[in-house]
Amino acid sequence: VRVELVCTCKREQLGEKLLCFLHHSQEELRRKQKPSLLETLCTGSYLDVEKTSHWFYQLVRCSWLHLPQSYSWHLVFQPCSRSCQFQLTKGKKSLMVEMLFGVRQGDSDIFVVSQPTEAQKGGSSIFVSRQPAEADFIPSTAWPETYAVAEAKFFQHIARQVPCESLHLKCLQLFTCILRGTGFSSSTWKTVVMHVLTTVPLSQWRRREFARRLWDIMAYLHRCLQLKRLEHFVLGNKRLPAEISLPPAVRMVE
Secondary structure (H helix, E strand, C coil), rough: EEECCCCHHHHCHHHHHHHHCCCCCHHHHHCCCCCCCHHHHHHHHECCHHHHHHHHHHHHHHHHCCCCHHHEEEEECCCCCCCCEEEEEEEEEEEEEECCCCCECCCCCCECCCCCCCHHHHHCCCCCCCCCCCCCCCCCCCCCCCCCHHHHHHHHHHHHCCCCCCCCCHHHHHHHHHHCCCCCCCCHHHHHHHHHHHHHCHHCCCCCHHHHHHHHHHHHHHHHHHCCCCCCCCCCCCCCCCCCCCHHHHHHHC
């Protein structure tokens, strides 16, 4: 994620007391103004995940003391370089919170995020080492791409179209639970189910056809195993609903 400074001289002319990082001397900037976010959040000209996480962690730590919840809840931060993780406890109640960071690509539903996806953690991404620790070996300026928002909008679209007693999510939950540990990740099953949802008419996803839809999902996976290929659901998929916003290159790629 490349970050560039822009000229703010015009704002200064409009009465805002803001020095321009491009056209004022470094000495004047250091004397009159705090360091720029470019220095705080970036390494060179690129947005740094670890610096962003540390910056946000400092903001949360300082802001927490000003919240009324701080009198009844205990906040403990967990060490993590690519996200902001903390635990909230109140008596016997305990809550784990993790804040991830993302950058949207233009006005599309494609994002780059601070944490690698499940598939990328499994070693299928150039960002991830084969060694057990997943995030420590990713360069701090690398932001893995995610299609989670586009997939979520697809499921929202399906929810508006299927019968009220539809079972497509039950199918996904069933395969994910029963076949856990067999080498097929939950992201694999999600991809398979989404493909089947675009090939089997949505009117045929009623509860009475549960067994047939399970067979359809297994048959689709069987064909993928024979071809040794499971196609990405978002990249190059011309069956996606028009409401899912994608860059032209993503929609047309093979």
